[in-house]
Each structure stands twice: as C-alpha cells, then as structure tokens.
Amino acid sequence: MAVQFPCPLDTGAMPQKILRRSRTGSAIRGGAAFVFRGVPPIRLPFFAVITWSLLALPAWAHRVDASAHVHDGTIHGEAAFADGQPVADAIVTARDIAGHVLGETKTDAQGEFTFTPRVRVDHFFVVNAGGGHAARCVVLAGDLPSDLPPPADRDEEADRDRDAEPPAHDHGDSANHGDGETVDHPHTHGDASLGTLAQEIDALRRQVASLERTTRFRDVLGGIGFIFGIAGVAFYFLAKRR
Amino acid sequence: MHIAEAILPNPENPAAGLVILGAGWALTAVGTAIGLRRLDHEQIPRVAVFSAAFFVVSLIHFPIGPVSVHLVLNGLMGLLLGWAAFPALLVALLLQAVLFQYGGLTTLGINTLAMAAPAVACHYLFGPLVRGARPRTALAGAAAAGATGMLLAGLIVAAALLAAGEAFVWLSQLSLAVHAVLAVLEAAVTVAAVHFLRLVRPELLRAPLDAPRRLEVSRG
Structure with a gap:
C-alpha cells in the first residue's frame, strides 16, 4: 500500500527538479522550460486521477459492513471495513423498531460480537466504528428462539405483529414451530x-x-x-x- | 470524514440529529447556489477535474498506524475554485454515496458542508497569500491552506456528531496524532500543487508568473 505515496510526491518533485536545473546554468534553462511548452497542465490532474485510481484499487476502507445471524439462541454478528479489516472494539447498540435500547455490546479484535436476546422483537443493530463510520444490520423476531417472551410494553404495532405471526410457544402447531425444527435440524447431523x-x-x-x-x-x-x-x-x- | 446514515439522526436524540441534517442541507444549498452563480465557462472544466480528483482521491485509503486515512484536498480545492468547491464536492460526494455507500443521501448535506465550508474559508484566508508576488509566502500559504482545510473539516464533523448526541470515542490521542500526520500530508500535497501551478499555469491561481515561465516568455 506504500505504492500510493509516490504519486503525490512525484507531482511535487517535478517542479523542484525544474528549479534546480534552471539554477545550474542558462543553457539548460531553455530546455527545462521547453519540457512544459505546449503541455496544458490540466493534463496533470487527469493523469493523477487515472494513476491513482489504478494504484489504489484494493485499499478501500472506512465503509463499514455488518451482518448478524441467530445461532443457538444467541445473536452472532460481525463487522468489517470494506477492505476486510475487522472493526475492533466498536460499540454495538441493539434497538427495537421504536428506537428503545435493548442492550449494548462490543466487538472483539476480530470484529465479532455476540448478543443474548431477552425479548422476541426485531433487533436493529448499529455498529459504531467512531468518527462517523457506522453500519446497520437487522435480526428479525422470526429468527429468534420461540421460547423468548414477547415484548413487555405492547403498543399497537407490536400487537399487530403478534397477530400476524403468533409466537410458537402459545400455539404449538403454528408455522413458527416448523421453522424452529428446520433450524435445529443441522445440529443433529x-x-x-x-x-x-x-x-x-x-x-x-x-x-x-x-x-x-x-x-x-x-x-x-x-x-x-x-x-x-x-x-x-x-x-x-x-x-x-x- | 464521511458521516454514515446509521449515525444521524441518533435515536436517543432525533430532534438534534434532524436539525443538523437540515442545517447541513440548507447551508449546502446556499453555498452551491453561490458557487453555481459564480461559475463561468473557463471554470467548468476546472471544477469537473477537481470534483473527479476528490472523488477518486478520497476513495484511496492508506494506513497510518492502526487506522487508515485518505486525503481530502479541500484546502487546495478552495484555493483554486473558491465557492465552486460547493458544487464540486456535492457532485463527488453524491456519487460516492450512490456508488459506494460512503456517507449517505440524508447526510450528504452535512458532509458537503463539512468539507466545502473549510475550502471557502481557505479561499478567503490564504488565497491572497497564494496569489501574492513572493513565492515563499505563497507556498507557506498553500501549506497553511492544506492543513487548515483538513483540520477544519474534521472539527465540523466532530462538532456535528457531538451536537447530535453521538457518544464520541474519537478525540483520543491516537486520533489527534493521525490527524496531525494527515494535516502534514495535505499541506505537502497542496504545496506541491501550488508550486507546480505557479511555475506552469499561474493564471489558474491568478498569481504572478514564477521564474521558468517568465524566462521562456522573455526568450521568445
């Protein structure tokens, strides 16, 4: 990645070279000026842009990508910068849809975090890498274990959700139970x-x-x-x- | 330097976040209007080149210690474009948001403001120095513009995040050290660019001709 440095330094080194050469003797002066005669300097930014874009391809960072999934009743997630570098020691906040904080955790050195859900609601995670860099990811209530209690404060929205998708522990034969079985299945193998x-x-x-x-x-x-x-x-x- | 959409508005304090987003958009709109009004035929290609240069340069990250940083070059942009830095940055940041999910559409206003306002400040603060007759002071002005543009942008981002109630683990020693190094880098690149332009195309800066070109003119 050190290759990215020569480019800006080169543009700087060029005029210095002219100066040094122009000071050495009058014979070279004309030649040094001739180098730039007829070359519109507007081309320099063009070349810089193109060289830069070619040199720097693998090195993007700063955009944060986060993902999370449920495994054995715990939410596992990971966050990385766009170049694959893990987001370490970042604060991860879990909220419900109304913005109430459900809990907080931190990423480890590998950029991974775990979160133990206590209620069966959609968990919205924000991984904050600092300096304005952050990413969101969601774990839906339907993916959480069915034995978790439903949200305590029932506003209308939560009620509607529950009507649309009855939790499995109330009605043993609902669609959710079937979901749980297919998720559990791989473990037995x-x-x-x-x-x-x-x-x-x-x-x-x-x-x-x-x-x-x-x-x-x-x-x-x-x-x-x-x-x-x-x-x-x-x-x-x-x-x-x- | 790009504020992500996931952060603003902060759910704990949505009102402050919305005020900041709104203010960012309003001021960016004003700045862009002024920039566009002052645009003339000669300036359009220059604005486009700088917009493209910023678009690419700020995608390129290189590591300083444990963190990776990128150049902003808004000081240089301010020196060469003045108020036109607003439309140039708006377009570049819009494309970064749409193509690479850097920043975001709602935070585009505040992000543009954070980088373009320091550029305009550099235009007024250091423009006269850089246009001046003495090459040494011109380069000193360029260095100051490079460092000031970057540091002011960082300060505006920090202030916006703090005002939005963002818990901020950013003003650490590490971050200060990184920004100091970055300011030096920005200053070096800005000095190199201004030096080069004063030698070969001083009219871009509306500066007097420096040594080699004058010789060429007197010879032929």
Missing part, C-alpha cells in the same frame, strides 16, 4: 457437515469480495465519467444563458 459448510461459505465470501472489487473499479471510472458529463450539462446551460 453433527459437526462434520458444518465444517465443510463453513469452508464453502468462506470460499463464497472470497468470491464475493473479489467480485466487489471489480465492480468498484468500474464504478470509479463510471463516477469520473458522470462528473465530466455533468460538466457538459453545465456548459450547455451556460451557453443558453448567454
């Missing part, structure tokens, strides 16, 4: 299949990451194109105003 599954998911994750990188490269070029397109539109309106 043992850890061997889980291990291979984890490997496959890891491979998928790597594929997704590399796919994201190629999309972003295209997006960078597209974004630059957009900006110059907007400049064209600005020219159009300026020409009309005249």
Whole structure:
C-alpha cells in the first residue's frame, strides 16, 4: 500500500527538479522550460486521477459492513471495513423498531460480537466504528428462539405483529414451530457437515469480495465519467444563458 | 470524514440529529447556489477535474498506524475554485454515496458542508497569500491552506456528531496524532500543487508568473 505515496510526491518533485536545473546554468534553462511548452497542465490532474485510481484499487476502507445471524439462541454478528479489516472494539447498540435500547455490546479484535436476546422483537443493530463510520444490520423476531417472551410494553404495532405471526410457544402447531425444527435440524447431523459448510461459505465470501472489487473499479471510472458529463450539462446551460 | 446514515439522526436524540441534517442541507444549498452563480465557462472544466480528483482521491485509503486515512484536498480545492468547491464536492460526494455507500443521501448535506465550508474559508484566508508576488509566502500559504482545510473539516464533523448526541470515542490521542500526520500530508500535497501551478499555469491561481515561465516568455 506504500505504492500510493509516490504519486503525490512525484507531482511535487517535478517542479523542484525544474528549479534546480534552471539554477545550474542558462543553457539548460531553455530546455527545462521547453519540457512544459505546449503541455496544458490540466493534463496533470487527469493523469493523477487515472494513476491513482489504478494504484489504489484494493485499499478501500472506512465503509463499514455488518451482518448478524441467530445461532443457538444467541445473536452472532460481525463487522468489517470494506477492505476486510475487522472493526475492533466498536460499540454495538441493539434497538427495537421504536428506537428503545435493548442492550449494548462490543466487538472483539476480530470484529465479532455476540448478543443474548431477552425479548422476541426485531433487533436493529448499529455498529459504531467512531468518527462517523457506522453500519446497520437487522435480526428479525422470526429468527429468534420461540421460547423468548414477547415484548413487555405492547403498543399497537407490536400487537399487530403478534397477530400476524403468533409466537410458537402459545400455539404449538403454528408455522413458527416448523421453522424452529428446520433450524435445529443441522445440529443433529453433527459437526462434520458444518465444517465443510463453513469452508464453502468462506470460499463464497472470497468470491464475493473479489467480485466487489471489480465492480468498484468500474464504478470509479463510471463516477469520473458522470462528473465530466455533468460538466457538459453545465456548459450547455451556460451557453443558453448567454 | 464521511458521516454514515446509521449515525444521524441518533435515536436517543432525533430532534438534534434532524436539525443538523437540515442545517447541513440548507447551508449546502446556499453555498452551491453561490458557487453555481459564480461559475463561468473557463471554470467548468476546472471544477469537473477537481470534483473527479476528490472523488477518486478520497476513495484511496492508506494506513497510518492502526487506522487508515485518505486525503481530502479541500484546502487546495478552495484555493483554486473558491465557492465552486460547493458544487464540486456535492457532485463527488453524491456519487460516492450512490456508488459506494460512503456517507449517505440524508447526510450528504452535512458532509458537503463539512468539507466545502473549510475550502471557502481557505479561499478567503490564504488565497491572497497564494496569489501574492513572493513565492515563499505563497507556498507557506498553500501549506497553511492544506492543513487548515483538513483540520477544519474534521472539527465540523466532530462538532456535528457531538451536537447530535453521538457518544464520541474519537478525540483520543491516537486520533489527534493521525490527524496531525494527515494535516502534514495535505499541506505537502497542496504545496506541491501550488508550486507546480505557479511555475506552469499561474493564471489558474491568478498569481504572478514564477521564474521558468517568465524566462521562456522573455526568450521568445
């Protein structure tokens, strides 16, 4: 990643070189100035933009991605910057849909966090990486274990939710119970299949990451194109105003 | 430097968050209107180049110690564009939000304001120095503009987050050290750019010609 430094320094080094050369003798002065004759300096930012965008592809960060899922009655989540670097020691806040805080936890050095749900509501997590960088993720009430108590303070919205989706511990034969069974099923097969599954998911994750990188490269070029397109539109309106 | 949508408005204090988002949008709208009104034919390509440069440069992160940072270059932008820094940054940040989910559409106003307001401040504070006759003071002004633009932007972001009631673990020693290094980097890049422009294209800065070009002109 140190490769990113030479570029801005190079643009700086160029004029210094001219100065130094121009001081050494009058014969070289004309030559030094000739280097830049007929080269509109506007090209320099262009080249800088293009070189920079090519050099820096794998190094995005600062955008935070977070995800969470339920496993054995606990919510497991992880947060990482867009380049895969884990978000360590970040405060994770869980809220319900109305914004009431359900609890707080912290990510470990690997950017992973766990949260023990106490009520069966939608959990909205915000992972705060500091400095304005944060990410959201949701764990829906339907994914939580069915033996958790429903929310204590029942406002209308919660009631409506409960009517639409009756919790399993009230009505043993509801659809939720079936859900619970399919979720529990893999555990009975043992850890061997889980291990291979984890490997496959890891491979998928790597594929997704590399796919994201190629999309972003295209997006960078597209974004630059957009900006110059907007400049064209600005020219159009300026020409009309005249 | 980009405030994420997940943070503002803070659910604990939604009113303050909404006020900040609204104020950010309102001031950005005013700044953009002034910038667009002052735009002329010559300036449009320059604004577009800087918008594109910012769009790419602030996507590029390099590590300083345990954190990764990116250049903002809003000081340089202010020196060259003045009020047009508002539309340039608005477009670049909009594209970053849409294409890369940096920042977000609701926080676009405050994010633009945080970076463009320091740019305009640099334009008024250090513009006269950079346009001045003496190369040394011009470069000192450029260095000051580079550092000031970045640090002011950081301060505005910090103030916005604090005012929104965001629990803030940011003003640590580490963060201060990182921002100091970043300010030096910004200053170095700004000095390099101003130096180069004064040598080959001083009219971009409305500055007098520096040594080599003057020689070339006198020869031919």
